[in-house]
Amino acid sequence: MNILLDKSKTVSLDGRGVTAVLGPTNTGKTHLAIERMVAHSSGVIGLPLRLLAREVYTKVAARVGVGNVALITGEEKIIPPNARYSVCTVEALPRQTDAAFVAIDEVQLAADLERGHIFTDRMIHLRGREETLFLGAATMRGILERLFKGISIISRPRMSVLTYAGSKKITRLPRRSAIVAFSADEVYAIGELIRRQRGGAAIVLGALSPRTRNAQVELYQSGDVDYLVATDAIGMGLNLDVDHVAFAQNSKFDGFHYRELTAAELAQIAGRAGRHTRDGTFGVTGQVDPFPDALVEAIETHRFDPVKVLQWRSADLDFSSIDALRISLDRPPAIEGLTRALPATDQRVLEYLSREDDIRSLVSGRARVQLLWDACALPDYRKIAPAQHAEIVGAIFRDLVRYGHVDEDYMASQVAKASSTEGEIDTLSQRIAQIRTWTFVSHRPGWLSDSTHWQEKTREIEDRLSDALHERLTKRFVDRRTSVLMRRLRENAMPEAEINPSGEVLVEGHHVGEMQGFRFTADRTAEGEDARAVKAAAQKALAAEFELRAERFAAAPNGDLALGSDGILRWLGAPVGTLVATDDVLKPRVVLLADEQLTGAARDKVAARAERFVNYQIETHLKPLLDLRDAETLTGTARGLAFQLSENFGILNRRDVAEEVRALDQDARAALRRLGVRFGAYHIFVPALIKPGPAGLATLLWALKNDAREKPGYGDVVAALAAGRTSIVTDPQFDRAFYRLAGFRNLGRRAVRVDILERLADLIRPTLGWKPGSGKRPEGAYGNESFVVTPAMMSILGATAEDMEAILKGLGYRAEAKPAEEVQAHLAALGATETAPAAEAKPAPAAETTPSTEEGEQSSAAAAEETAGEQPAAEAPAAETATPTTEEAAATAPAGEPAAEEAPKPVLVWRQARFERRPQPQRDRKAAEKSRNRDARPAEGRGQDRPKKGEGKKGDQRRPKREERPVKIDPNSPFAALAALKEQLRK
Template sequence: MAAEKQITAVLGPTNTGKTHYAIERMLGYRTGVIGLPLRLLAREVYDRIVAVRGPSVVALVTGEERIVPPRTQYWVCTVEAMPEGMGPDFLAIDEIQLCADPERGHVFTDRLLRARGTHETLFLGSDTMRGVIADLIPGVQFMRRERMSTLSYSGPRKISRMQPRSAVVGFSVDNVYAIAELIRRQKGGAAVVMGALSPRTRNAQVEMYQNGDVDFLVATDAIGMGLNLDIDHVAFSSLTKFDGRRMRPLAPNELAQIAGRAGRGMSHGTFGVTGEAGPLHEEVADAIMEHRFTPIKKLNWRSARLEFGTIDALIAALETSPDDPILVKAREADDLWALKSLAGQAEIRARASDAASVRLLWDVCRIPDFRGISHAEHASLIEGIFAYLHEAGRVPNDWMARQVRRLDRPDGDIDTLSKRLAFIRTWTYVAQRKGWVDDENHWRGETRAVEDRLSDALHERLTQRFVDRRTSVLLRRLKQKEALLAEVNDNGEVTVEGEFVGRLEGFRFSADKAETGQEAKTLQQAAIKALAPQFHLRADRFYNAPDTEIDFTEQGGLMWGEHAVGKLVAGAEPMKPLVDVFVDEEAGTDVAEKVRRRLQHFIDRKVAALFEPLLNLSRDEELTGLARGFAYRIVENIGIIPRGDVADEVKELDQDARGALRKHGIRFGQFTIFMPLLLKPAPTRLRLVLWSLANGLQEFPEAPPPGLVTVPAGQGAPRGYHAMAGYRAAGDRAIRIDMLERLADMLRVEDSRGGFEAKADMLSITGMTLEQFGDLMQGLGYKAEKGERAKVKVAAEAAPATDTEEDAAKTVESASAEPVQADESVETSEDVPSAVEGERPTEEPVATEASDSEAVDAAEPEMEVFFTFTWAGRQANRGPRRGAPQGRREQGGNAPRGKGAKPQGKGGKPKGKGPRRESGPKQFQSRPPKQDKIDPDNPFAAALMGLKTKD
């Protein structure tokens, strides 16, 4: 045995016997420690050493498992759980290339730099680490080990054509389950191996595969880290994975780590792709077969020199940047995130006032988030544990017992048992920590017993779901001669032995009506059986589909491409709709629930995106009193309220309240309270659907075509439809509410008592003819008088008779960008005297000198039509409150005048004193005639009052 200290890097591809070599070297010394990347692999190595040396001298230490005999000589650990400062004769770290891993890399880098055996140290891993190890460790020796068998690429292959002793690799739990279900239907069954499984469940599943009960294995990339199985072929069902932050393609060296599980010892292996995974690029396949990969240049690092004087000092030490250019600062790990989260709480800072308390807090923050619910839930849990440990030095027995007891239930399905196993791992970890519980042996045994019971139950459920033992035996005896082969192509066509039997539309199967007799029945039964895994695969693909592939119809249907997969139904609130899915019963409750969750996520995100201003308004805690109540009304009405419906509430709002609401984009218009941003086509389309659901309509009205300023008012529209569509009905047409407010701004400065004529800019922004504009104004409460006069000058051409507005009218976006002053002017007309001052000059016709030819035409002058509008003392469809500006009812008809309205004479003329109407167009006067009382129903009365006051 060499007495001098020796550091060796044993590098090479998979299936080179590196781990076996390390175990042999360790057993040649009196003491030794080996660090492994997975607790499953640690358990496998522990069992191998126990079989050679016996359990009395071998320890197993992981985050959730601690077996330490009194006379321990050899320590088998996960890398994170390796004991420090022991000075063993031998030390080894397996899979050292994980130094570059973004999540755990800083732990492996720390072991690479600081962990040493007194006589021998081994670093095992990929040859891509040769350069950085040589740069960081002076005097290191390298040992290259060659693969004992060949590894070759076999290309794409359907699962139905997969050879026995194959492993199919997926990168999500749902994907693994769907593939295992498919293999059960076609091949008789499969074992399932995932890193989240407990060692007991994993070993039971592996044993089922190793002893031949099933010939197929479905696994995550957990099999890539040294698990030794008899696998002849590895097939990738996907070439991308979610790394905790994003979906990304797998690097060639990652693919090689997994593909290398094929072919053990001297047996050759193959690898390929299946399912939705596309063929590997030739250069990638060659690199895997020839073990040629890009060398690793940077290693993740986090300082091991921690300062425990204060929380801030500890955080600063953990965030220290490395000095060596080969090392890069690791991204924020879960333990550091938890520390920062708790550091923001005054109570935690008060408790962690000395070095011992800070060290205890750091130990608690290092509890892994096995549950994976949310950061907030995890922070709340460790906060409670820290409080108990700080106050009493122990986690209370009764509290610990309650947590463990509620998880000790072996009933439920696979997902339920998997969650309970994840939860019990937290308490197993707590029980393994020295000094955290009163009776460590009791709680270690108790948590282990619960984990074992849950593990056995999970193994049983996995076997029941994914293994048909009888079919498996028969298929093996018949050498994989399948009776019927059913397939579903990309177009949803279901075929059995090449015969078309129907279509799969979304998640509903539609049988082909052409087939009859017993043959059709047999083929359809086979198709139904084949559809079970297809439903799961489709549900997995649908769950991961982007929102751009999903849409809703104006009738509330939910579409995935061209297929209906559900519909919207009313929820507790208009902006919180629920979904009803279209899924066949044969698909099962798991598929239906996954489709429902995906659709619910879609519509929730759609509402959040299109109605973000409303959600921000509802969450504004600074709104109080009347402003908060009014905000609730706005949210309840999905951003649009006719002003007459809330006239009293508006009057009660002071300027501060209105200002606070305006900050959220609310415009207090003369006719409507609304958010201009929500008038865009997309929010309008969804608003009508939500409104129709909330009102229980059988047939949903459609949104008006985008870009139209006015649309036909129509007959029979549901009450409230035009407001939700962003329009106001007036006469035979409905006008967009933002353009109506612009028109109101123009009319506000007109002499509504004396009358005014329609101007070209009024026609321009409405996109109406003169006759249509007259009908509109009558619908808004004005009396229109039509007349003719000689055309004395060239008049500006009226806007074309069209509903679209191209040049003069602004879009909804421009409405949202109107200056605040314009909005305030609307309210000024109601609440305070108008700012409009001065006298309007009397308009005089401009005389022109006619030529001889014009004199001839003067005998028969060209006539032009004009309209004069006067306030009729009422508004169409006015609400029950005085002065509430309302539009015409959707169905037509006029509401009675509000309380206090000025009496009217025949023809809608105000009674009492006033100017006598003259024939011909009314000219504007510099002073309006005196009147006893201004009509309170006139929405521009305040402006008139201002003029009167000025006069």
Template sequence: MTTHRDTDGQITAALGPTNTGKTHLAVERMLGRSSGMIGLPLRLLAREVYDRVVRAKGAAAVALVTGEEKIVPKSARYFICTAEAMPLNLNVAFIAIDEVQLAADPERGHVFTDRMLYCRGSQETMLLGAATMGPLIRELIPSAHIETRERFSQLSHTGPAKLTRLPRRSAIVAFSAESVYAIAELMRRRRGGAAVVMGGLSPRTRNAQVELYQSGEVDFLVATDAIGMGLNMDVDHVAFAESRKFDGRKRRRLSAAELAQIAGRAGRFRNDGTFGETADCGPFDPDLVRRIENHQFAPVTKLQWRNPDLDERSLDNLLISLAEPPDHPALERAREAIDERTLALLASDPEIRDRTASMAGVRRLWDACRLPDFRKVTLDAHASLVRTIFMHLTGPAGHLPDDWLNGHLQRLDRTDGEVDVLAARLTQVRTWAYAAHRPDWTADPEHWCERTREIEDALSDALHEKLMQRFVDRRTGALMKGLRDEREMLAGVSPEGEVTVEGHYVGRLVGLSFKPDAQGRELAARALRSAAIEALRPEVNRRLGALARVTPDEIIFGEDGAISWLGEPVARLTAGPEPLRPAVTLVGAEIGAAEARARARSHLERLVSQLAQARLAPLLRLRESANGDALAGLASGIAWRMFETGGALPRLDVSEEIQALSPSERRALRALGVEIGEHMIYLPALIKPAAARLNSLLRAIHAGDTRPAWRPAPGLTSLPRDHSRSPGDHIAIGYQPCGPRAVRFDILERLADMIRDARTARRKGQFALTPAMTALLGCSLEDLRGILGALDYRRLQKGHPPEAGPEEIWVRRRRTPRAAPASPAAITPDTDNPFSALAGLSFAPPPARRVPAGATKRARRRRPPRQKAGS
């Protein structure tokens, strides 16, 4: 291997924390030379620097050399490489090694140590890295001139914060793909989305994700520690979701210097940055925070080293030379890397031994063993692939068979699947891209380089789209960006109520309410509502205007008081000053003009009032008559009480008042539609389904009952009593509670007629139960007994209906006289109730019936005929 150990070129070490412009300085110095090469720690960073140099010097002058990608024009003068892929036989004027502190890394450190000690430019060499490398550089490279650079901006600690409370332009750092995906999913649900950056992404996917973040389409970046290696993004805050990572052998806590390398991504040039903890990361120790803020870290004391002068004369000599220890105390023999372990495993294979009898065979095997383990599989699986490749390379053809290589690529040339599947395919493609870029591994390197690049690009684009679908709500992001920029956005509402903003469907206008298409996400719902409000206001005002002109036939009242128009809810009934005058509350329409809302609400209240006047006209006439001159005395009081109870009274509650009514008062009540029955005083018109439903609904709303309106099935003569509802609720729908059941008013009177007819056929007012009675009520015999008991009847003789044996005989109970009303002087009239004075009136008993002279004793003893119901 050719080295540049003895050149006389200047050696400069530019050391300092992040955001000191070290990489920028090295690129500028390289471009000032006739030729140059820079070794970088990441393929992603190499691609970023390559694009920058191409813009400055043109594509023909710049080469990109990484393990999986080689773009090397014939006229290339500037080589942008990963550290492992640097072509060591080039003689260029300038060489720079970036992030030289990685020379202490257990996995890759020996590569950076080798480049730092042996790679030299003919005119200038620059070593870029952390200040912790200063003492060892002075010791190992005494001729180096060390420049310590200061950070352009301040880095300060802000403490822990919830993921949902992180500031915009934050990078959230985790150390596994599972953690990154989980956090990105949470940020999508709660903050609108996040871009994802991991070391395993292809440059194409990574650039697309970074552009997503840089453009402001999303405000958050979820990444691994890959962002700590010089990737330039506009990050204001770095939040650590974890402080421990798996380093290939064990899970360990990151050192202060490693945390500082990542935290230092916050702030750009002169803009200050902050860092803190979030998610499951515990609070940082105050001493750790102080060291990160002040960039004070213990110096590196050991560098990882592996013998660069390998003896390839035999397989055993190669293994021995790889194990050779360093000759300087500052250098430490690196632990076996994957290439060494693969070589040691294959060295015990007799067939491998046969094919490595020559130096060319040994070199070929070592070349194959240096295939990176992109797939992250077991050692045996990786060694098996390396063995297969070596056997092909040392076979008769001397290269990888086209059909074998094509078979592997065909299995990967698919863009279906989710994020994990696409990412796994990409890692496998990197293996074959590495093989394609080895000039002597294939018969047609140019073809296979192109083929692997096409597959990688297709998978990269598909992965980017999947990441977008999974972790970014592009619609919400665009709307949030428009709101943040305070610019006017193009919005509209279709005739079907579909609302669009900036071409995105954002929801639907249902009646007067906007229903955002946010699938329960709080942030998305707020963003969509805010973005759509300007488009909705004119349409809501138009609908309010139309609602202020609707006719009664155009609106529908729901069971719970909802008012629907054109099939959509627009308002609901609420308690008003009295049951028959409910108030109306609009559903939605908050963004409508106040005047338009008031007009629509007033119009709906008028329609409700008109509906009540039409369907409940008998009840309203009852109130008007009680307030006016149409009724007087007892009739007026009874009418008022009927109005207050919803149009009906049990006769037992007003039995004395009914007995005291004069014939003219009875006629006046009958003229108002009042039926004076044996058991109920009621308005038959209110039993009709439409009137009963509205009456029940309005009374429930006035009482604050939020349950749906109670409406029995049409045609029921009785129904099981609902003990969760009051007797007034039953009366409002035309049913009187009677023991276990509630019986419809008219059916109750028909039962009274049947009992009256049965009593006339027997002595002493007795009657027998008949099947006709249970058929009329639609109930069982046991329920009939309960109903009769509630109606003040008692069983006189046990038995059964006629068809089953002896009759069951019942009789009316002897009623207990009601307490005499208080004297007028003992009652204080309620001045607010014009009918309260009636409670203090006393009524003389009706005069005794006069018998004409000359009548017989039988006529004198004859009782007057019983009045039928309604008389």
């Protein structure tokens, strides 16, 4: 077909035998072309995309057999020897053919600025012997009728209705939606948002290899994900089950500048919504202004501005020289309705290489010029700068001229650069684009000495890269777990659930969360639709697990349950309940920590078992308290004292109940002892309740009642109980009553365990009762009913000398500071052989553990009670220190005097306060031994063999009345002077 180039003459093209099938998307045009082609003996069809060519090739091969169909693209050639049909990209279509049938799809692309001239050229020159079809949009009707005289036009209506649905946020788009953007960055951002909120999306970009795009499309088509994020690459050839198309952008860079899409372009993409007779919708996201009414009407009715001109470039090229070739490429068209195309990539590369002297020197003769033009046709898959692309084309052309083929080493090095599958999405995409360049080279006839090897090599690398890219895209934009769970939920199938020993919950093999006790905690990384799917699948899969766990918990032995210091009830380490206080501190209530799925009889079983365990713990550990509260054998003062002990968790300061203790007779005391009560020098207490277990439970119940579990100091005291500490440093911000409930007494900055204080009393008592000449001097005895602190005293308390001062003052002793030399001399005069006073000794290390509270109890209990009188003087309030302490003396020392450490520190000599009655020393060792033996008898046997009043001779015996001894008065005491003055006034 000849085309006159003289602009003074206008010619037209012959359209006889050509049929144009025009209409919007979803009209079945491509399907019609396939049906018509296989009806002929031979045929050729040109398609706009390699991806679509591969899809049509598969369909035709299924109809006529693989051996009868060829696939020809720039990067892939499958040509059986006896192929009757050829499926090609438009660029790969021959300019002439002897086939009976020819079809060119998406002919509206003839108006495209970049590729349009190729479509126009094939439409002008390529004809089938029997039938030629042009397939495209209805906007081509006018221009086709003007250019091709005698052409037949067939309009096909859309098989489904396309409706505008307005604007919606991306996260609220319906399932089976495609979100369209026009930059890779925007596509990635939307994909990540969809993954977080809705479980995942497939990604389709024009830069992806066909293998990767097919894999991503299959991911969507199979239902693994419900959303597709794509560029306008889905606008042609991809047949998808899309119900809604949402535009996240409406402008793009077309290779020359940014512009808004035309109504026809928007309709081409929006038309992907709907499948066959199923209707579809389109709209925008919150990032795009709603479409105006006129645009909406145009898309819904498929009425657009007609195409007025087609892009054209001369096919009659002059290869006599480079300059002649350049001139022939710039030749204008001679047909009205065609316009000269802008310089394409191949023409721009030619312009660049024509300025290089070495290239011009190699181009001699028509064959070399044509070879250079063939090299310039290498597609720029990488979309790099024209100069960089031109360098690759130049290197290939130089090898072809010098060696007759591309250098094998150069080819190998370039292929090796693109072979690695490491890296992220962008890196892999660039490598795929690079390997596609060399795949194209391997398919050019005569360009390689071993083209078959390189075709296989580049194809294998592209497949590996494509698979790796698909894996990266899926990993980044698809949550496989959520996609599987969502599909199972849609299928209304029961997911397979598994719970491993650590509590990890797996549904369909995917981690969805953890099951601890009767609570399911979903995976914390789950968000949006992901979280909903995880929760729904877990609830569905774990429906029976709650019933099974309830049965196991109800039958669980006590050893599997534990009540922590935080008030949490745990079953095999998992929390199942928490305690809350009630009006009765010894009867807390258990609140189950369980999901709503634990209901009915199963929940009742769990609650009953939890209540039973908590009650057992209280009845076991705090049994002495319950016995004191419910003791019916006690009467009068004894019963009142027992009630006070039960109300105060088994510890009373003796000074606070001195009158009640004084009023007890021996029978009442024996009855209280049988209930575990000990009468100490400083406290009336129940030793069994000071053990870590009972004390920990008592402090927990008090903390529940007083809402103190989160207060400072609670954890420290609980830790001290667990470690068996004898004393701890107190927190002034914490309630002092808490330390008492834990079995400690606050003395200065330390809290000391009450049983340890009684052991301290055992050490102090002999020192106060010793007199010179009455036997071996006890350690620390100073004479004159006074003592000095010894290392043994500090050791049992885990206290320093400074701590001891505060502790002893709190216990009711007063101190007198004396020079160290005087104290040493006094002790030497007494024949001291013991260690030096504690004031000069190093601080004792804090004692971490001590024997149980029962140890040593019998050694001091009787002596403390029977010989100390009714109210120990040690319980008296602390008197003011008679002389300044070491610190006070140092603070008042005149400036310039030697530092305190240069002189010996004064030693504190302690004595009981004289204004209170103090315990009498033991009358004799026999009485003390008798007292100890009495307390050493089992509680249940004490007093049982003593006759009651009036029951025989022994029962008639009465205890002799204790002889009152005069109280010695210290002549140095101010109270002595006051007493003498009163006596004189009385006389």
